[in-house]
Amino acid sequence: MNVQVKIIDIGDDMPVLELPPISRTTLALFAGASGDHNPIHIDIDFAHGAGMKDVFAHGMLSMAYLGRALTEWVPQRQILSYGVRFAALTHLGDRVRCSGKVVEKLEHAGRPCVRVQISATKATGEITLAGEALVALN
Amino acid sequence: MIDKKFIGYEVPPTLWDVEKGRIRFFAEVIGATDAIHLDATAAKAAGYRNVVAPPTFIFGAESDSGVLMKLLDTLKIDLRKVLHGEQRFDYHAPVCAGDTLRFQTRVADIYDKKGGALEFVVNDTKVTNQLGEHVADLHSVIVVRHA
Numbered sequence: 001m002n003v004q005v006k007i008i009d010i011g012d013d014m015p016v017l018e019l020p021p022i023s024r025t026t027l028a029l030f031a032g033a034s035g036d037h038n039p040i041h042i043d044i045d046f047a048h049g050a051g052m053k054d055v056f057a058h059g060m061l062s063m064a065y066l067g068r069a070l071t072e073w074v075p076q077r078q079i080l081s082y083g084v085r086f087a088a089l090t091h092l093g094d095r096v097r098c099s100g101k102v103v104e105k106l107e108h109a110g111r112p113c114v115r116v117q118i119s120a121t122k123a124t125g126e127i128t129l130a131g132e133a134l135v136a137l138n
Numbered sequence: 139m140i141d142k143k144f145i146g147y148e149v150p151p152t153l154w155d156v157e158k159g160r161i162r163f164f165a166e167v168i169g170a171t172d173a174i175h176l177d178a179t180a181a182k183a184a185g186y187r188n189v190v191a192p193p194t195f196i197f198g199a200e201s202d203s204g205v206l207m208k209l210l211d212t213l214k215i216d217l218r219k220v221l222h223g224e225q226r227f228d229y230h231a232p233v234c235a236g237d238t239l240r241f242q243t244r245v246a247d248i249y250d251k252k253g254g255a256l257e258f259v260v261n262d263t264k265v266t267n268q269l270g271e272h273v274a275d276l277h278s279v280i281v282v283r284h285a
Contacts, residue, residue: 019169026167033164034195035202038217050218059222060197064168067193071172076232077185082193083226083277131226 008074008114008137014100017069021093022057030061057090062098062120062129069098070118074135080108084118084131095123100133112137140213140257140282142248147212149243154203158235161191168192181234191233196265196274197225200241205263209243213259215282223258223279231271238268246277257282 024042031042036058039046047055063084070079090096100118107113113136120129158178165175173180174190181189191199200206210217233239247260263276 029163029167033160033167034198035200036198037201038220040218040220046218060194060225061168063197063225064164064192064194068168068170071170071193076172076174076190076193079193079229081226081228083224085224086222 008102008135010102010105010114012102014069014073014098014102014116014118017065017072017098019065019096019098021095022061022090024055024092026061027055027057027092030058030064034058034060034064036060054092056092057094059086059090059129062090062096065096066098066100066118066120066129069100070116070133070135073100078136078138079133080111080113080136081134082131083133084120084129086128087130088122088126088128090120090122090128094128096128097121097123103132108134108136139250139254140215140248140259144213144245145248147245149205149209149212149241149245151240151242152203152205154199154239154241156191156199156233156235156237156239158189161189161195161235164195164198165192178235186232186234188235191235193227193229194225196227196233196239197276197278199239200243200263200265200276203241205241205243209245209259209261213245215259215280219283221281221283223281224277225279226277228275228277229273230275231267231273233265233267233273239273240266242266252285255283255285257284
């Protein structure tokens with residue numbers, strides 16, 4: 001359920017979304033569903049050839065999870081902009097945790113908006129994705 | 139080193155059809171249960187013309203349409219060295235099942251750090267649809283590791 005966005009204020013937290021551990025199955029399915037077929041995420045032989053110990057998660061999988069956290073909080077059409085920097089790799093078995101906080105109220109193209117700082121972290125607390133979303137309040 | 143002559147290079151535009159089953163598959167894999175991604179009736183009740191794609195769906199559509207691989211090939215970048223550095227979406231209109239998207243990608247910048255050990259390719263993609271609407275802008279930074 002989406003909350004009433006107009007009550008969102010500076011300092012408010014986006015509800016935390018915690019995901020199950022990353023599995024090879026999830027990576028295989030996400031490759032097919034997303035269209036991102038880079039073998040480094042699904043083919044251990046290719047990963048070895050690239051100097052990695054194993055396959056690792058698509059950064060875009062965590063970005064999709066963070067996007068889900070946003071749309072479970074506010075209606076999707078109110079998300080005007082959404083961007084992240086990929087800070088660390090997410091490995092098999094890692095549990096992705098998505099969180100966010102409202103840091104600013106502003107007007108964008110005549111619409112009242114909030115800027116939300118968002119991040120994905122591992123259970124260890126290491127940040128894997130950090131960025132922000134611009135969310136309209138109407 | 140990536141040839142900097144490719145700064146400003148425009149990848150030939152690509153068309154990509156947005157399929158309802160594909161949106162459902164994507165939503166299911168990421169655990170998005172909102173009916174606007176799964177059920178056309180619910181999506182229409184929410185004001186969409188058909189089931190709507192989750193926010194980051196169009197990135198994969200861009201990969202799937204072959205834009206990224208074509209670009210790596212043209213710039214002679216080894217896929218094994220590629221990491222995703224940054225990604226941003228600016229949204230202007232929804233992406234729904236039945237749409238045909240057009241991706242127009244331009245290499246906005248190429249630069250390096252650490253004496254060339256890391257190279258960066260910045261891509262800007264304009265996405266439009268069959269209605270002539272400007273749907274979104276994608277901004278991507280690809281990192282190429284030489285170390």
